[in-house]
Amino acid sequence: MSQPTGACPHAWRHQQQHRGRMWATSRAFRRQLVLLRSLLPSPPSPPPYSFPSVAGRFFAPSCSSPSSTPSGSIRASHAMAGSAVYEADAEAVVRRITPPLDRSRHKGQAGKIAVIGGCREYTGAPYFAAISALKVGADLSHVFCTKDAATVIKSYSPELIVHPILEESYSVRDDERASVSSKILTEVAKWLERFDCIVVGPGLGRDSFLLDCVSNIMKHARQANIPTVVDGDGLFLITNNLGLVEGNPFAILTPNVYEYKRLVQKVLNCDVNEETAAEQLTLLCQKIGGVTIMRKGKADVISDGKTVTQVSTFGSPRRCGGQGDILSGSVAVFTSWARHFIMSNEEPKEKSWLSTAQESSITCF
Amino acid sequence: MSQPTGACPHAWRHQQQHRGRMWATSRAFRRQLVLLRSLLPSPPSPPPYSFPSVAGRFFAPSCSSPSSTPSGSIRASHAMAGSAVYEADAEAVVRRITPPLDRSRHKGQAGKIAVIGGCREYTGAPYFAAISALKVGADLSHVFCTKDAATVIKSYSPELIVHPILEESYSVRDDERASVSSKILTEVAKWLERFDCIVVGPGLGRDSFLLDCVSNIMKHARQANIPTVVDGDGLFLITNNLGLVEGNPFAILTPNVYEYKRLVQKVLNCDVNEETAAEQLTLLCQKIGGVTIMRKGKADVISDGKTVTQVSTFGSPRRCGGQGDILSGSVAVFTSWARHFIMSNEEPKEKSWLSTAQESSITCF
Numbered sequence: 001m002s003q004p005t006g007a008c009p010h011a012w013r014h015q016q017q018h019r020g021r022m023w024a025t026s027r028a029f030r031r032q033l034v035l036l037r038s039l040l041p042s043p044p045s046p047p048p049y050s051f052p053s054v055a056g057r058f059f060a061p062s063c064s065s066p067s068s069t070p071s072g073s074i075r076a077s078h079a080m081a082g083s084a085v086y087e088a089d090a091e092a093v094v095r096r097i098t099p100p101l102d103r104s105r106h107k108g109q110a111g112k113i114a115v116i117g118g119c120r121e122y123t124g125a126p127y128f129a130a131i132s133a134l135k136v137g138a139d140l141s142h143v144f145c146t147k148d149a150a151t152v153i154k155s156y157s158p159e160l161i162v163h164p165i166l167e168e169s170y171s172v173r174d175d176e177r178a179s180v181s182s183k184i185l186t187e188v189a190k191w192l193e194r195f196d197c198i199v200v201g202p203g204l205g206r207d208s209f210l211l212d213c214v215s216n217i218m219k220h221a222r223q224a225n226i227p228t229v230v231d232g233d234g235l236f237l238i239t240n241n242l243g244l245v246e247g248n249p250f251a252i253l254t255p256n257v258y259e260y261k262r263l264v265q266k267v268l269n270c271d272v273n274e275e276t277a278a279e280q281l282t283l284l285c286q287k288i289g290g291v292t293i294m295r296k297g298k299a300d301v302i303s304d305g306k307t308v309t310q311v312s313t314f315g316s317p318r319r320c321g322g323q324g325d326i327l328s329g330s331v332a333v334f335t336s337w338a339r340h341f342i343m344s345n346e347e348p349k350e351k352s353w354l355s356t357a358q359e360s361s362i363t364c365f
Numbered sequence: 366m367s368q369p370t371g372a373c374p375h376a377w378r379h380q381q382q383h384r385g386r387m388w389a390t391s392r393a394f395r396r397q398l399v400l401l402r403s404l405l406p407s408p409p410s411p412p413p414y415s416f417p418s419v420a421g422r423f424f425a426p427s428c429s430s431p432s433s434t435p436s437g438s439i440r441a442s443h444a445m446a447g448s449a450v451y452e453a454d455a456e457a458v459v460r461r462i463t464p465p466l467d468r469s470r471h472k473g474q475a476g477k478i479a480v481i482g483g484c485r486e487y488t489g490a491p492y493f494a495a496i497s498a499l500k501v502g503a504d505l506s507h508v509f510c511t512k513d514a515a516t517v518i519k520s521y522s523p524e525l526i527v528h529p530i531l532e533e534s535y536s537v538r539d540d541e542r543a544s545v546s547s548k549i550l551t552e553v554a555k556w557l558e559r560f561d562c563i564v565v566g567p568g569l570g571r572d573s574f575l576l577d578c579v580s581n582i583m584k585h586a587r588q589a590n591i592p593t594v595v596d597g598d599g600l601f602l603i604t605n606n607l608g609l610v611e612g613n614p615f616a617i618l619t620p621n622v623y624e625y626k627r628l629v630q631k632v633l634n635c636d637v638n639e640e641t642a643a644e645q646l647t648l649l650c651q652k653i654g655g656v657t658i659m660r661k662g663k664a665d666v667i668s669d670g671k672t673v674t675q676v677s678t679f680g681s682p683r684r685c686g687g688q689g690d691i692l693s694g695s696v697a698v699f700t701s702w703a704r705h706f707i708m709s710n711e712e713p714k715e716k717s718w719l720s721t722a723q724e725s726s727i728t729c730f
Contacts (some may be wrong), residue, residue, distance in 0.1 A: 054675035104663045107624045109684065139685045154517040158489030249689060 017329040039183050079296045085278050085301065085308045094334065098137065111138035111336045114191065115329065116214055116230070117144025119168055122203030123152040124230060125325045129202040130160050132329030141329075142195070144217075146210070147171075149203070161189070169209040169311040177209060183218045192220055196336030197227040201234020202325040211237050226252060227335045233326035235259040239266050239274055247289035249304075252335060254294045254328050263293075277301065294331070296324065309315070366473040450643050450666065450673045460705055463502065475637040476503035476701045479556065480564045480580055480694065482597070483510025484533055487568030488517040490597060490690045494567040495525050497694030503701070507560070509582075511575070512536075513566070519663045528556070542574060557585055561701030562592040566599020567690040576602050578649075583609050590615060592700045596693035600624045604631050613652035614669075617700060619659045619693050628658075642666065643673040659696070661689065 099110050113133040118126035126143045130153075133141040142161045143153055150164030165187045172180050198221055200214060204319070214237060221228050227250040230238055235255050238244045239262050245251040255263055264272050264280065267287050273280055278301070285293050285305030292304040299312035316323070423476070442582050464475050478498040483491035491508050492686060495518075506519055507526045508518055515529030530552050537545050557563070563586055565579060586593050592615040595603055600620055603609045610616040629637050629645065632652050638645055650658050650670030664677035665669040670717040680690075 102678055103682050105682070105684055106662070107684040107686065107688070134685065137683075139683070151513075151517055154488050155520045158521050159494040159685075160489065161487065161686065163486060316659075 024350065025099045042345055052191070081262070085310050088309045088311050089300075090311050091314065095333065097328035097337040099337060108139050111333050111340075112142075112195050112196070113138045113197055113199065113332045113336065114144060115202055116141040116144045116166075116188075116217060117155045117200070117202040117204040117234070118143055118153055118162075119166070119203060119205035119207065119210060120146060120148040120170075121205050124155075124322060125203030127153050127156045128325035129231070129332075130331035131157055131197050132326040133199075133333050134159055136330045136333040138196075138333045142191065144191075145203070163187070166213060168205070168207040170207075172209055181209070181213050181216065184213045185220065188217050189220055190235045192217070192223050192226060196339065197229065199229045199234075199328045199332045199333040200229060200330060201230055201232035201237070204233035206233055206236060212342055215241060215244060222248055222250070227252065227332075227339060229254060229328050229332045230334065231324060232259075235263065239263055242267065242288060245288060245291050247293075249290045251291040252294065252331060253288075253291055254296060254324065254331060256296045256324055260295050266333045268288065278303075281308055282306070296327070381724040382726050385723045402492045402648075411507055411676060450675050452672045453667075453676050455676050455678060459699065462699065462706040464702060464705065473504050476562070476698050476705075477505045477507075477560050478562055478564065478694065478701065479509060479560045480508040480567055480696045481509045481531075481553075481582060482565070482567040482569040482599070483508055483514035483518055484531070484568060484570035484572065484575060485511060485535075486570055488514045488521075489687060490568030492518050492521045492525070492595070493687045493690035494564050494694035494697075496522055497691040498564075498698050499524055500695065501695045501698040503561075507556065509556075510568075528552070528559075531578060533570070533572040536571075539575055546574070546578050546581065549578045550585065554585055557582070557591065558589050560591055562594065562697040564596060564599075564693045564697045565597055566597040566602070567693060569598035569602070571598055571601060580606060580609055587613055589614070592617065592704060593696075594693050594697045594700065596620075596689060597624075600628065605626050607632065607653060610653060610656050614655045614657075616656040617659065617696060617711045618653075618656055619661060619689065621661050621689055625660050646673070647673055661692070684688060 004268065007275045079353060099105070111133070113132045115126045115133075117129070123145075126145055126149070128174060130141040130143045140161065141159070142163065143150075144163045144165050146168055147164040147165045150162050153160065153344070156160045165184055167180055199219060204210065204214060211233075214234070222244075228245075228248070229252045230245065231254045235253060236259075238253070239259075245253070253263070261272050264270065264284060267284055268280065279301045280294060281295055281301060282305055285291055287305050290305060292302065295301045299310045301308060303309070380390065447661060463469070476498070478495070480491045480495045480498075482494070488510075491510055491514070495506040495508045505526065506524070508515075509528045509530050510518060511531045511533055512529040513533075515527050518525065519527045530549055532545055542724060552713065565583060569575065576598075579599070583593060585602075587609075593610075593613070594617045595610065596619045601624075603618070604624075610618070618628070626637050629635065629649060632649055633645065646658060646660055646666060646668045647670055648657055650668050655670060657667065660666045664675045666673060666675045668674070
């Protein structure tokens with residue numbers, strides 16, 4: 001920024017320093033830092049599944065050639081306990097995929113997100129996930145929750161569209177279960193294909209009937225190839241029913257330390273081993289079959305079963321409730337932007353996705 | 366603003382420049398820009414309908430005489446794909462019609478607006494429309510919605526008057542429908558004639574019983590010559606029942622890209638043609654019979670079937686949910702102010718409305 005003509009140089013310099021300090025400590029800056037941790041760069045290789053994962057398209061170069069990054073996604077490579085782990089330049093990735101603020105665009109083109117969650121007990125979590133999607137830049141953010149939760153979530157913000165559709169066991173008679181479940185799926189299915197990404201889990205609770213209904217919704221979303229971020233009680237659901245995400249490259253799991261531990265115990269039948277953390281995460285993704293896992297922690301470590309990347313840019317050091325929900329809503333938006341970016345840069349189908357990526361210079365960020 | 370004693374003159378001048386820049390990029394300024402897009406200047410011609418449209422009274426000069434504008438409503442004329450389209454100086458129009466903040470005035474004189482919308486699913490849209498009416502400058506803003514929506518909308522703001530009057534199919538037995546419908550109309554009708562303008566559609570939903578009740582309310586409003594802005598699901602309603610607005614010069618439709626497409630397909634039985642956009646819009650207004658249509662887009666293009674005007678002053682380039690609702694509430698206020706302005710400048714009935722307009726120097730803004 002150039003110094004304005006006629007301004008007192010000392011006052012001006014002081015102002016700039018002051019502004020720099022203000023920005024570095026501002027809430028907006030801290031929020032940016034947190035949000036920038038939500039992207040997954042991972043390295044190129046032909047897709048081993050029917051659908052290449054969205055996140056997997058934003059890959060880092062192989063371990064042996066970190067110098068080949070044209071636009072700086074890899075700032076430094078680390079040897080994380082037993083395996084190569086790359087530090088992602090999340091900011092560069094986000095800058096690349098963020099849709100332009102173009103006056104000719106119309107409502108919905110910057111992303112339509114839905115959160116499946118919110119029950120009698122929890123209303124804050126789905127709110128944080130859904131409102132984060134809007135604050136990151138999505139155009140529309142919906143919540144599908146129980147009737148009890150809906151009034152409260154609606155009242156948090158008029159910006160959300162809240163559907164009081166889900167039911168818990170206490171409000172459904174045993175003989176009504178099948179018909180209510182079918183009605184819920186019909187209602188949600190009407191909307192589902194409009195969304196660019198859904199988030200399953202924030203404030204979902206663990207009611208058996210509700211989880212059964214959500215399982216059906218997840219199956220429907222999978223058939224429709226809708227990217228699905230799974231967080232919170234959604235991870236409880238899929239840990240007990242891995243078939244819901246097995247082999248789904250459009251599934252992104254965002255476990256915290258406890259959720260990750262349960263997932264490792266269930267899938268790998270062992271405890272988390274920090275000595276071989278990167279290999280264990282890679283193996284976990286492979287065993288579940290092509291999903292992307294973002295293991296939250298001091299640094300967020302991310303893998304799609306092929307490579308491991310981390311984002312260690314720090315956000316707030318507090319670890320209060322709601323931060324994971326904010327992350328899941330943000331990941332949903334970045335996922336939808338990434339998918340749109342790939343599709344809009346896609347060559348005709350006869351070309352392989354790998355050559356397309358190279359030609360459109362999204363090989364490395 | 367005087368320079369504060371003891372301040373460094375250079376720093377002070379820079380501060381002022383900086384404030385100017387801050388204002389130019391501030392949220393308040395951007396909001397103003399968005400709001401200023403909501404007026405319709407259109408050119409003079411004798412009213413072909415029983416009632417001249419309110420918006421149609423704020424006319425632009427004919428294509429051949431743009432230089433005759435005394436106070437700058439026409440900043441530049443454009444040839445928009447096959448037809449003459451004028452750029453409206455919306456700010457000048459708004460300045461002209463805005464009622465004075467005079468201490469002798471009393472509650473209600475700056476506008477009483479009602480929004481008909483808000484159901485189990487949607488509460489944000491009617492809130493944004495109603496609160497915008499107040500923020501633009503109306504004195505009173507009401508919402509008529511379902512019981513489910515009312516508590517939530519009330520909780521968004523104590524400034525709104527929210528009537529939990531409407532009903533959806535799920536809450537009405539088949540044998541009660543006729544009596545409930547009649548009761549709803551009676552309740553709304555009690556209030557209707559107090560309003561200067563109503564907005565039908567934000568968050569209305571598509572429940573068949575609710576839409577039937579709202580059709581009756583629209584018919585009643587028309588009989589009472591109350592200007593009616595139709596937006597959102599209100600446009601879904603009138604697209605399927607054009608009789609509700611046909612030949613009503615007090616109807617203003619504010620379709621977005623999808624709603625406009627459906628309207629064109631229904632009325633003109635063809636697709637939107639950008640090559641002949643202005644003619645198509647004019648023809649659409651004529652076919653529906655004298656309504657005013659504001660087609661929202663990169664520039665808002667407005668016609669009452671006689672001429673086409675556009676407002677291309679840009680607002681926020683984001684296209685998130687709720688912006689259309691803000692526009693519809695704002696248009697309602699400007700419409701009511703325009704109508705009051707015309708009526709307060711009106712000569713006795715023996716003079717034609719055209720000569721009245723010319724004498725009271727509102728021919729061109």
